[in-house]
Amino acid sequence: xxxxxxxxxxxxxxxxxxxxxRQLGICPGGALDMLALTLANRLVGxxxxxxxIEFTMGGCELQFESDTxxxxxxxxxxxTLDGMPLWPCWSVPVRAGQTLRLAGANAPGTPKAGLxxxxxxxxxxxxxxxxxxxxxxxxxxxxxxxxxxxxxxDRLALGASRLDADQGGRRPFGLRAPDWGTxxxxxALALRVLPGPEFEFFTPDAQALLWNERWRITPQSxxxxxxxxxxxxxxxxxxxxxxxxxIPGTIQVPPSxxxxxxxxxxxxxxGYPRIGVVIRADLWKLAQAPLGGRLRLVRTDLTHxxxxxxxxxxxLAQVAQGLAAAGWPGAA
Amino acid sequence: MPRLHPLGDAALVCDLPAPATLAQQQRxxxxxxxxxxxxxxxxxxxxxxxxxxxxxxxxxxxxxxAARVLQAWPGLAAHAAEGRRIEIPVAYGGEHGPDLADVAAxxxxxAAEVVRRHxxxxxxxxxLGFLPGFAFMGGLSPELATPRRAEPRTAVPARSVGIGGEQxxxxxxxxxxxxxxxxxxxxxxxxxxxxxxxxxxxxxxxxFVVESLQT
Numbered sequence: 001x002x003x004x005x006x007x008x009x010x011x012x013x014x015x016x017x018x019x020x021x022r023q024l025g026i027c028p029g030g031a032l033d034m035l036a037l038t039l040a041n042r043l044v045g046x047x048x049x050x051x052x053i054e055f056t057m058g059g060c061e062l063q064f065e066s067d068t069x070x071x072x073x074x075x076x077x078x079x080t081l082d083g084m085p086l087w088p089c090w091s092v093p094v095r096a097g098q099t100l101r102l103a104g105a106n107a108p109g110t111p112k113a114g115l116x117x118x119x120x121x122x123x124x125x126x127x128x129x130x131x132x133x134x135x136x137x138x139x140x141x142x143x144x145x146x147x148x149x150x151x152x153x154d155r156l157a158l159g160a161s162r163l164d165a166d167q168g169g170r171r172p173f174g175l176r177a178p179d180w181g182t183x184x185x186x187x188a189l190a191l192r193v194l195p196g197p198e199f200e201f202f203t204p205d206a207q208a209l210l211w212n213e214r215w216r217i218t219p220q221s222x223x224x225x226x227x228x229x230x231x232x233x234x235x236x237x238x239x240x241x242x243x244x245x246x247i248p249g250t251i252q253v254p255p256s257x258x259x260x261x262x263x264x265x266x267x268x269x270x271g272y273p274r275i276g277v278v279i280r281a282d283l284w285k286l287a288q289a290p291l292g293g294r295l296r297l298v299r300t301d302l303t304h305x306x307x308x309x310x311x312x313x314x315x316l317a318q319v320a321q322g323l324a325a326a327g328w329p330g331a332a
Numbered sequence: 333m334p335r336l337h338p339l340g341d342a343a344l345v346c347d348l349p350a351p352a353t354l355a356q357q358q359r360x361x362x363x364x365x366x367x368x369x370x371x372x373x374x375x376x377x378x379x380x381x382x383x384x385x386x387x388x389x390x391x392x393x394x395x396x397x398a399a400r401v402l403q404a405w406p407g408l409a410a411h412a413a414e415g416r417r418i419e420i421p422v423a424y425g426g427e428h429g430p431d432l433a434d435v436a437a438x439x440x441x442x443a444a445e446v447v448r449r450h451x452x453x454x455x456x457x458x459x460l461g462f463l464p465g466f467a468f469m470g471g472l473s474p475e476l477a478t479p480r481r482a483e484p485r486t487a488v489p490a491r492s493v494g495i496g497g498e499q500x501x502x503x504x505x506x507x508x509x510x511x512x513x514x515x516x517x518x519x520x521x522x523x524x525x526x527x528x529x530x531x532x533x534x535x536x537x538x539x540f541v542v543e544s545l546q547t
Contacts, residue, residue: 019386021363024530025504096530130524140464140505142524144444197337197345242352243461243468245377245384247343269379269461278339305341306389 004154008060008102010223013125013144013156014118015051018133022245022268029135029143029264031118032223032287035312036073039175040120042319043071043091044328045163050240051125052132055117059104062119064094067121068158069168073177074288075114078103087107088117090174094145105197105290114288121160122168138223139265142146147170162329173326180308189289191261191282192300192308198241198273206233206257210275214292214294216257223265226286228295232257233275246270247277251297261286281308288321333405335382336398343386344397352381353359354470355409357458361535362408364451370400378459378476380468387407415457415535420502420517422451426546427518433547435512438478445547449473450514453501455538465504465522465530469538472500484510491517493540504530508523518543 004011012038017030020083029035031054038048053062058077064070071091072079079086082098092099102117127134136144161168198208213260215228233253246252250262252272261278262270263286278286279300289295324330334346346363350357352521360383364376377384387397424447425432436443455471461466475496488494492503494511503509504521516546521531532538 020375021464022375023460023464023534024464025466026464026529053430104372131529137464137505140522140524194338194340197339197347242350242380243459244345244347244379244382245339245343245385247340247384249340261338267457267462271369274339277343279341302341302394309389311340 001111001123001158002156003063003065004060004150004152004156004240005063005099006059006061007152007154008055008058008104009061010056010138011150012054012136012138013127013134013149014054015134016049016138017135017264018143020130020155021131025268026131026140027137027265027268028248029134029137030133030225032116032264033074033118033284034282035316037118037120037321038316039089039120040073040097041124042323043175044069044120044122045167046124046160047162050120051127051160052118052120052125055102055119056115057105058102058117060102062100064098064100065155066096066158067168068094068161069163070094071099071120072117073120074117076102076117077105077114078327079117079277080212087174089177090172092172093169104249115290116287119231120268121158122163123159126157137265167328167329173261175319180312180314186214187294189285189293189295190298191286191295192305193251193276193277194300194302194305196276196278197244198276201235201237201273202253202275203234203236206235208234210259210297213298214296217289217291217293217295220290221291223263225263225266226261226289228259228261230258233259235273241271241273243269243271244274245279246274246286249280250274251276251278255323263287278304279308281305282314333402336401339384342389343384344394344401345369346383346385346401348381350381352458352470353455356381357456357470359405359408363388363404366404366408370397371396376476379461379507380458393425415537417537418532419473419539419541420519421541421543422515422517423544424450424515424542424546428513428546429493431494431512432514435476435478435514438470439475441475444545445541446476446514447545449476450495450500451540451542453540455540457532457536457538459534460530460532463504463522464506464524465532467501467532467536467538469500472498474498478492479514480510484508488513489516491519491521493517
């Protein structure tokens, strides 16, 4: 069991989500950085689909009530285990009674700290799957732990670990976190974007601004979407669009002209023009980008988008290979 | 023929020419059913007069999938399945339908007449979206069309029946919303623990039945 002593903001149980139900209006949800959760799971010998905890802006404290093994990925918010620093992307044995602390983000709105981190625990968080997933759908109020964000005093059960006693107690070890170039020279996060189905709805000026503006991520951003502030993107003509499907990464432009990049908990259909879509290989960067941070949308093409995805898949395969060579339970 | 666009690196949108009609929507449902059997296709999500497919680009390329959609399209009309018929009891007006008087005022009809026409209509679920189980229905009598509220409510009660422009629908869950609320149903629209989690599905035919009326 894990006891939640300080929940922080919107900490929730998440796995790889529940794709396949969009036609019922059910969002895919899941960890906003699936790459980070997958790495964390592999580091503790879990299957990729095991549930972990997604933290937003740190400020949490968890106490472990049994011996286990943990890994933290994403921003570490100065994480400590009984006061000892816990490095991101490391696999660390934990004794019953030990406490994991994540300091809060430096100050809301400062672009220095990241935004989210993911914790995997050997065996995974054992909540009942709902509609095929253990993820919390915070908006619809189901899945995860009682369909809601974690609260002080919650106790979370752990599933059966795939590690034997020897593996479970093994010395800490870590992965070299991938460096896929997240920041540009001026410190803005670069996200690669493909023009969307309604790109041509926008004026030539707006089309150019999309790529040239340094967008700011506003504090109104959440698991549904990252709201950007910057230049106003104007359309050639006003007019309503019929509801059409949207996926995580879709950049919608409401009448305000300020884009919104949809994330995993976004509604499944939308009626605002889709000026672009962040490529799948880059969406995890946005999940970790701090509120108040700046970003640049970089036009790319399908060939580069698919190559970037393949590169990440190769990295994941190398991790799996390395862990298997070390006698660690394989990804499944 | 539909126009096809990529939506990111792993989804494809099929857009039909306006206006949206039931006949076109039925072909969209037929296409949705068809594509799910194709290799590499993940999900098929009907919109209003459009369909979005997700796919695995390592299994099937966008161009290949697009060509296949265009090839399948002309033969699809015959497949349109008949939806189920579902009756939805509604308590109209009063605390359950706080905007009934506003709809009456906007349309120039009496509240009782608004209810008579709303419950007299034949509706078809075009798509589910916005929230789990939220049905966008076609078939609202044009005289009942009423603009959304200028100030959306922060919390619409679950199971509220509303009118938004030329559409009618039911909020499955408590959520923010700007539609005019004219009644409420006791039926559960979304139950994640049920085998079939949503009461309504695309293609279903809906009738609203007056359970009570307060004006």
